[in-house]
Amino acid sequence: MHMRRDTKTSMLLLPSGAIYTALLLAPIALLLRTSLLPEGPGAPLEGPLSLSSYAALADPYYGAIFVRTLRIAALTTLFCLLLGYPLALSVSRSRGTWRRLQLLLLVSPLFVSVVVRAYGWMLLLGNRGLVNSALLSIGVIDAPIRLLYSEGAVVLALVEALLPFMAISILAILDRLAPELEEAARGLGASKFETFRHVTLPLSLPGALSGALLVFMVSMGSYATPALIGGARIRVVVTEIYTQVMAVFNWPLAASLSLTLLALALVVAQLARRLEARGL
Amino acid sequence: MMRALVAPLYGFLLAAPLIVVYYSFSPGVVLEFPPKEFTLTWYENLFERQRLVQAIGVSVFVATFATAVALIAGVPAAYALTRGRFVGRHALAALFLSPLVLPGLVLALGLLMAMSTLAPGLVGTVWPLLGAHGLITLPWVIRAVSASLETADPHLEDAARGLGATPLAAFFLVTLPAIRPGVTAAAAFAFIVSFGNFALSMFFTSGTVTTLPVAIFEYIDQFQDPTVAAASTLVIVGTAVLVGLTAPPRKMELP
Numbered sequence: 001m002h003m004r005r006d007t008k009t010s011m012l013l014l015p016s017g018a019i020y021t022a023l024l025l026a027p028i029a030l031l032l033r034t035s036l037l038p039e040g041p042g043a044p045l046e047g048p049l050s051l052s053s054y055a056a057l058a059d060p061y062y063g064a065i066f067v068r069t070l071r072i073a074a075l076t077t078l079f080c081l082l083l084g085y086p087l088a089l090s091v092s093r094s095r096g097t098w099r100r101l102q103l104l105l106l107v108s109p110l111f112v113s114v115v116v117r118a119y120g121w122m123l124l125l126g127n128r129g130l131v132n133s134a135l136l137s138i139g140v141i142d143a144p145i146r147l148l149y150s151e152g153a154v155v156l157a158l159v160e161a162l163l164p165f166m167a168i169s170i171l172a173i174l175d176r177l178a179p180e181l182e183e184a185a186r187g188l189g190a191s192k193f194e195t196f197r198h199v200t201l202p203l204s205l206p207g208a209l210s211g212a213l214l215v216f217m218v219s220m221g222s223y224a225t226p227a228l229i230g231g232a233r234i235r236v237v238v239t240e241i242y243t244q245v246m247a248v249f250n251w252p253l254a255a256s257l258s259l260t261l262l263a264l265a266l267v268v269a270q271l272a273r274r275l276e277a278r279g280l
Numbered sequence: 281m282m283r284a285l286v287a288p289l290y291g292f293l294l295a296a297p298l299i300v301v302y303y304s305f306s307p308g309v310v311l312e313f314p315p316k317e318f319t320l321t322w323y324e325n326l327f328e329r330q331r332l333v334q335a336i337g338v339s340v341f342v343a344t345f346a347t348a349v350a351l352i353a354g355v356p357a358a359y360a361l362t363r364g365r366f367v368g369r370h371a372l373a374a375l376f377l378s379p380l381v382l383p384g385l386v387l388a389l390g391l392l393m394a395m396s397t398l399a400p401g402l403v404g405t406v407w408p409l410l411g412a413h414g415l416i417t418l419p420w421v422i423r424a425v426s427a428s429l430e431t432a433d434p435h436l437e438d439a440a441r442g443l444g445a446t447p448l449a450a451f452f453l454v455t456l457p458a459i460r461p462g463v464t465a466a467a468a469f470a471f472i473v474s475f476g477n478f479a480l481s482m483f484f485t486s487g488t489v490t491t492l493p494v495a496i497f498e499y500i501d502q503f504q505d506p507t508v509a510a511a512s513t514l515v516i517v518g519t520a521v522l523v524g525l526t527a528p529p530r531k532m533e534l535p
Contacts, residue, residue: 006364006365009359009360009363011360012356012359012360015357016353019418020415023412024387024390026394027391031386034393086289089282102286105290108293108294111472111476111520111523113476113478113512114493115497116476117296119500120299123299123303160296163289163293164293218381220383221385222383223383223385224478224479228497238386238479241385258383258386262382265382265383
């Protein structure tokens with residue numbers, strides 16, 4: 001009876017299963033197929049199977065792009081961790097209206113399109129942007145300094161976009177911690193800092209880890225922020241994929257770049273799972 | 281002390297959207313602070329920009345369609361994934377949630393290649409946009425509805441079954457009312473995610489079929505005036521209204 005009911009229940013997966021098969025799995029299979037065609041600008045998408053599109057990635061040009069992508073993702077994750085902790089702690093320690101207001105402030109940026117937020121950063125950091133005109137008017141600088149189209153600006157905008165995810169992820173764990181644990185540490189004579197360092201922080205690490213994984217993966221795959229804030233100067237894997245598809249018409253190379261990025265994402269996810277299993 | 285520490289962080293989170301709203305009322309093309317005066321000129325200009333107005337319409341249509349698809353397919357899937365006990369459930373759940381973290385542009389490229397190989401007739405129509413947005417909203421719905429189902433008491437449904445309700449009746453009369461706030465929040469979220477998504481639309485816009493984020497992107501590339509700031513402000517206000525109506529902050533559950 002139970003078996004039959006569960007077979008029936010799993011039928012409920014059919015509509016979603018059909019969507020994922022047609023729109024996720026089949027496309028990834030076709031990416032794989034395309035990546036095995038001979039590459040080249042305007043490549044005709046036919047010919048014998050070859051690994052040339054993967055061999056092309058050995059060029060130092062692409063190596064530098066992968067390194068930059070990973071560096072941006074790592075820095076974004078680091079800053080999100082550093083800033084996400086105080087935010088999560090502050091929400092978990094407050095009650096009533098202040099807590100609700102903080103939660104609202106925390107999630108509200110998620111409701112604004114990534115393009116609109118990137119546009120906001122352009123207005124702030126551009127040559128005639130608010131930051132430059134403020135610095136000019138108080139005489140710190142004589143001519144606008146270039147803030148936009150730099151790796152730093154891309155990281156800044158990514159941190160802003162992904163900080164809520166990190167904070168929410170840590171908060172989910174902090175809210176579940178028994179307050180008695182901290183009280184016990186305090187009762188035994190630990191200072192506030194010692195309590196945080198030896199009790200709260202170690203117990204909340206799983207939340208920080210899952211937040212870090214999420215932030216790392218999403219920043220590695222983000223397109224709008226590097227495209228708008230980094231421009232043509234700061235090329236990352238995803239913007240390079242776009243260029244290969246729309247400007248160079250080298251679809252096999254775009255496909256091999258895509259699959260290499262997906263493989264990297266899977267490796268990162270696997271590493272995070274290892275860490276988690278080791279009890280971090 | 282904590283408040284003094286986190287206040288600048290909240291300022292940082294709100295800086296970019298707020299500056300866009302501020303710029304939309306700016307009389308000149310150059311951003312000035314403090315303001316000399318405010319104007320609604322750019323809002324008037326917005327409605328003369330056919331491409332932006334059309335894009336708003338396309339985005340509303342695509343987001344509505346994607347939300348409907350995500351609800352119809354996602355609610356049953358969330359139910360099966362949380363209540364069912366079958367082999368491969370965890371692997372399936374991981375697969376179903378994967379579009380949340382996979383690079384949107386890569387998913388879009390896969391769709392583009394699949395479409396140009398298997399169904400070239402669809403290139404240039406609104407269909408690939410609908411498919412791409414359905415794919416990205418579905419995992420949001422599955423996640424939000426699963427979270428609500430996990431907190432809802434399964435015994436109530438069993439009780440209804442015991443009293444003779446069919447599985448369908450038990451679901452619609454007992455379970456669905458219990459998880460309704462979660463489903464409403466999921467629908468609002470799906471709509472907002474689709475409306476704001478950029479990467480998945482990039483390859484599928486052409487001529488008259490352009491979503492608002494792509495139209496904004498193109499506009500920023502070509503012109504330097506606050507018209508798109510006005511469009512963005514309208515979207516922010518619309519989103520705030522939608523969130524306020526469907527998930528009052530008092531009861532708001534985090535996704």
